[in-house]
Amino acid sequence: MERNAISARDLAWALGSACALQGKPFDAGLLLKQFAPPYTTATLISAARALGFQARLESVDVAQFGATRAPAFLLLSTADQGDDDAERHTTLGLLISASADSITWIPAGSNSPSTETLDAFGARYGGQALLLQAQIEAVSDPDAVAASASAQPGAAGHFGFAWFIPDPSLRGNATNTAIGAVGWGAPEFRELAKNVIGV
Numbered sequence: 001m002e003r004n005a006i007s008a009r010d011l012a013w014a015l016g017s018a019c020a021l022q023g024k025p026f027d028a029g030l031l032l033k034q035f036a037p038p039y040t041t042a043t044l045i046s047a048a049r050a051l052g053f054q055a056r057l058e059s060v061d062v063a064q065f066g067a068t069r070a071p072a073f074l075l076l077s078t079a080d081q082g083d084d085d086a087e088r089h090t091t092l093g094l095l096i097s098a099s100a101d102s103i104t105w106i107p108a109g110s111n112s113p114s115t116e117t118l119d120a121f122g123a124r125y126g127g128q129a130l131l132l133q134a135q136i137e138a139v140s141d142p143d144a145v146a147a148s149a150s151a152q153p154g155a156a157g158h159f160g161f162a163w164f165i166p167d168p169s170l171r172g173n174a175t176n177t178a179i180g181a182v183g184w185g186a187p188e189f190r191e192l193a194k195n196v197i198g199v
Contacts, residue, residue: 004041004075004090008032010108011039014073014092014130015047017106021071022134024051041075041090044130053132060129062122065098068129074105077126090126 012028019026034050035043041057048055060068072095096104096113104115 004077006039006041006044006090006092008037008039010090010092011035011044011047013108014044014094015051017094018048018053018071018073018132019051022053024134026051041128041130044073048130048132052135054135055130055132057128057130059127061127062098062103062118062125065095065103065118066100068095068098069131069133070095071132073130073132075126075128075130076124092130095129 012031015031016026016028018024031047031051035047045055045057060072060074074093074095076091076093077089092108094106096106098104098118102115102117103121104113105121106113
C-alpha cells in the first residue's frame with residue numbers, strides 16, 4: 001500500500017504560505033496540535049479545508065502547469081528502495097509560474113524561487129498537485145433580510161388584519177366585526193362594504 005507521508009515542517013510551511021497569500025491568519029503551533037501525526041496528503045487536505053480553503057488533490061501533467069491556478073502545491077515524491085510496500089515520502093513545492101519549457105517554484109521550507117526546465121523538474125515530480133481556493137463566504141445583507149421579513153403577513157412593518165390578528169382562521173370574523181363596528185350606524189356603508197369586499 002502506498003502512503004504519502006509529509007513532514008510536520010512541510011505541512012506547516014504549505015498551509016502557512018497559502019494563508020499568507022490569501023491574507024488569512026495562521027498559527028503553525030495550533031495547527032499541529034489540532035492534527036495528530038503521522039501527517040499525510042489526506043492531513044494536508046483536511047487541514048486546508050479547516051482553514052477555509054476548498055482543497056482537492058488532482059493529477060496534473062507538467063505540460064499543464066502554465067494553466068494551473070495558484071495557489072498550487074506540487075508533490076515531489078521518492079519511495080524507499082527495496083520495499084514493494086514502500087512508504088512514499090512527499091515533499092512539496094509552491095508553483096509560481098510556468099512556460100512551455102520551464103517552471104518557477106518555491107521548495108518547501110524556503111521563500112526563494114527556483115527556476116528550472118520542465119524536464120529536470122518532471123524527473124522528481126510525483127504527478128499530483130494540491131489545488132487550493134479560498135471559500136466564497138455568503139455576504140449578509142441586513143436590509144434585504146429586513147425587507148423580506150416585513151413582506152411576510154403579520155411581520156413588523158406590514159400593515160393589515162394580520163398585524164392585529166396573526167391567526168388566519170380568525171381573520172374572517174375579525175373582518176366582519178370591524179366592518180360591523182364601523183357600519184353599525186351607517187347601513188349604507190355596511191352594504192357597500194359587503195358588496196366590495198365580499199364578506
